[in-house]
Amino acid sequence: MNVLEAIATTRAIRRYRPDPISDDDLATILFSATRAPSGSNRQPFRFLVLRDGPRARQAKALLGESFRAGWAEKRAEDGYDRGSAVAEGSPKARTARAMQHFVDHFEETPVVVLACLVRYRAPNPYEGASIYPACQNLLLAARALGYGGVLTQWHAFVEAELRTLLEIPDGVTISATIPLGRPMGRHGPVRRRPLPELVFDDVWEQPAPYV
Amino acid sequence: MNVLEAIATTRAIRRYRPDPISDDDLATILFSATRAPSGSNRQPFRFLVLRDGPRARQAKALLGESFRAGWAEKRAEDGYDRGSAVAEGSPKARTARAMQHFVDHFEETPVVVLACLVRYRAPNPYEGASIYPACQNLLLAARALGYGGVLTQWHAFVEAELRTLLEIPDGVTISATIPLGRPMGRHGPVRRRPLPELVFDDVWEQPAPYV
Numbered sequence: 205m206n207v208l209e210a211i212a213t214t215r216a217i218r219r220y221r222p223d224p225i226s227d228d229d230l231a232t233i234l235f236s237a238t239r240a241p242s243g244s245n246r247q248p249f250r251f252l253v254l255r256d257g258p259r260a261r262q263a264k265a266l267l268g269e270s271f272r273a274g275w276a277e278k279r280a281e282d283g284y285d286r287g288s289a290v291a292e293g294s295p296k297a298r299t300a301r302a303m304q305h306f307v308d309h310f311e312e313t314p315v316v317v318l319a320c321l322v323r324y325r326a327p328n329p330y331e332g333a334s335i336y337p338a339c340q341n342l343l344l345a346a347r348a349l350g351y352g353g354v355l356t357q358w359h360a361f362v363e364a365e366l367r368t369l370l371e372i373p374d375g376v377t378i379s380a381t382i383p384l385g386r387p388m389g390r391h392g393p394v395r396r397r398p399l400p401e402l403v404f405d406d407v408w409e410q411p412a413p414y415v
Numbered sequence: 416m417n418v419l420e421a422i423a424t425t426r427a428i429r430r431y432r433p434d435p436i437s438d439d440d441l442a443t444i445l446f447s448a449t450r451a452p453s454g455s456n457r458q459p460f461r462f463l464v465l466r467d468g469p470r471a472r473q474a475k476a477l478l479g480e481s482f483r484a485g486w487a488e489k490r491a492e493d494g495y496d497r498g499s500a501v502a503e504g505s506p507k508a509r510t511a512r513a514m515q516h517f518v519d520h521f522e523e524t525p526v527v528v529l530a531c532l533v534r535y536r537a538p539n540p541y542e543g544a545s546i547y548p549a550c551q552n553l554l555l556a557a558r559a560l561g562y563g564g565v566l567t568q569w570h571a572f573v574e575a576e577l578r579t580l581l582e583i584p585d586g587v588t589i590s591a592t593i594p595l596g597r598p599m600g601r602h603g604p605v606r607r608r609p610l611p612e613l614v615f616d617d618v619w620e621q622p623a624p625y626v
Contacts, residue, residue, distance in 0.1 A: 207420075252615045332544060333547050333566055348419055364583040402461055414438035415446075
């Protein structure tokens with residue numbers, strides 16, 4: 205798949221077929237992730253892959269709880285149960301249904317990747333420059349091979365238990381939890397704002413003539 | 416260009432030909448950046464493009480100072496001027512020469528993109544999940560079109576002056592400064608650790624049989 209096409213069509217995928225991801229495909233996806241840049245090329249990224257091993261199964265159960273808690277919180281906070289959101293067929297109602305399905309079936313996700321960062325200095329808002337480019341490579345490579353996933357932070361509710369179970373050492377943070385699998389149903393479009401709202405030229409908020 | 420090839424061959428590029436980036440290519444690169452995922456699809460990323468407008472020229476001069484200060488600090492801290500690093504032809508000596516050239520010629524960089532994040536909550540180590548995937552898309556799209564760049568944080572030394580000059584509002588952070596241009600000289604390989612050092616399966620540090 206052409207890189208520009210992959211970039212333009214990679215979207216969050218939250219419904220998966222039960223098919224596993226083949227070893228070869230998993231290796232390609234992870235190789236792609238690790239080609240990403242990082243500060244001073246330190247490569248502080250580590251990928252802990254959860255398939256159906258003994259710890260993975262327990263970890264997926266913990267994560268299932270955590271994702272359901274995450275969605276319950278968001279559902280309440282972002283008004284998914286009031287106003288236009290409850291109208292059958294509205295975009296918000298569709299999102300709510302898809303999210304509920306996603307978290308209810310989390311344990312069945314074929315592969316869950318924990319994208320971890322080995323810190324070498326205090327936590328700070330810019331450390332993500334050494335892990336999230338790798339996550340994007342991972343998602344693009346998955347897309348190229350016919351898989352889909354989503355970059356999430358919803359491990360937060362069970363982080364302590366998860367770290368103990370998976371023996372993740374101090375000094376390592378879980379920067380993202382990425383479920384992966386073959387998309388179920390149609391793929392759907394990538395919804396983003398028009399370019400002129402996101403790109404400025406020469407000075408803040410000055411329109412860029414080329415977009 | 417195939418997406419897996421683009422991912423495997425995108426490396427930091429710090430020497431640029433003087434050629435500008437065409438409007439069409441710039442639009443494609445920025446479109447690609449903005450297709451990235453972000454938390455709740457909020458799309459808090461903004462790209463401020465510095466070409467050769469009046470503010471851009473001043474900003475590049477400020478950034479040139481900042482990059483030279485950044486490199487001077489790193490050069491001292493990371494021992495680029497002692498031991499094996501001073502041996503002519505050693506990898507460290509080559510890096511030092513390339514970095515010195517990069518910062519000395521910073522003002523000539525055809526395009527500099529400031530990747531900015533509009534914050535909606537307090538700064539935190541995970542906010543990068545909504546900006547650095549976009550930066551990686553940008554670099555991959557640039558690669559596909561024959562350009563190269565590098566993800567840096569070296570605006571830090573002049574951030575206050577830069578924000579004033581470019582009228583970047585409070586509540587917006589500069590998450591990365593990305594110089595871009597046509598690579599000068601040969602492209603060079605992507606140097607990364609072997610996959611088994613970076614990927615674990617089922618539990619921390621357990622080797623993954625598929626890598």
